[in-house]
Amino acid sequence: MADLLEIAQLGNPVLRQIAQPIYDVKDGWVQSLVDNLTATMLESNGVGIAAPQVAALYRVFIVASRPNARYPQAPEMEPTAMINPRLVSHSSGTAKDWEGCLSIPGIRGLVPRYEAIEVEYTNRNGKLQRQELTNFVARIFQHELDHLDGMVFLDRLETVQDIITDQEYLKRVVP
Template sequence: MTEPLKVIELGNPVLRQRSQPVLDVRNERIQTLIDDLILTVQKANGVGIAAPQVAQSDRLFIVASRPNPRYPHAPEMEPTAMINPRILSHSSETEKGWEGCLSIPGIRGQVPRFRAIEVEYVGRDGRQYRQELTDFVARIFQHELDHLDGIVFLDRVQSTQELMTEQEYQQRVVQAPEA
């Protein structure tokens, strides 16, 4: 049985490197990495994970939105491998939202992101996909794409006043009564 991979944390130089394009999607190492990333993100209660977060410098990430203890209001979707992804266009409208990261445990930040994006990527089946993503799933895509370019969400927070610990986030944001 496959074991979850070790998620590297902020300070590991791989997180700050631009990752390399995947040339052969059907390569056994890439297919195994996809399976391992899906297992890792599910076990860690994440909604996305990029190859650099497990010290693999490949332009590949998984978007796996689903409700879990870290993101109780996340929409449900099948885990999707997105290889050599890119944003083709985006809305002019941005929106701040809370983000966390498996590679930066214990911290959340308010990050501005485009509300809607049109994206292109290669699936694990080798086919090219193009789709529009909005709201939370668009946020996940942008967060994971940043990882492929050596950027972490802390780089996008506009003020340290917009940071909080995971514990405070869970108490104030997740468990807060609706206004």
């Protein structure tokens, strides 16, 4: 049974540290971390979560787009563990859209991200995966990858005018 983990909040120094690679994906602790990350994300209505957000400085995150109270328009996908992920290539075009973060509750930011990306990662079974991600799922990947490099979405804002509270977001932005 997976454990729910405490999510580090903005200001916790762990969110500004660089995560380390995972060398043996099949180690029991890696599998437990993946299960615990997934359970914690689902319980928190997230669509992604990175290991540094639970004070585990390893290069792994979960991407799990699905409609929920925080993202009612999100497309549906199975939760996917991405270990030692990397961005292989990206579109020239970027788009700005609203992002929130489990480590920064109560606010959203209008963040520019690449619209299409090619990524590579190892899955939880140790198989190297390469795929193209677009739109919202590409945004989740880039957001979580930032966490592995000690960044949060606020670092990507073009102006502080691009910040909104969750309450205003749900009133003004979500149809």
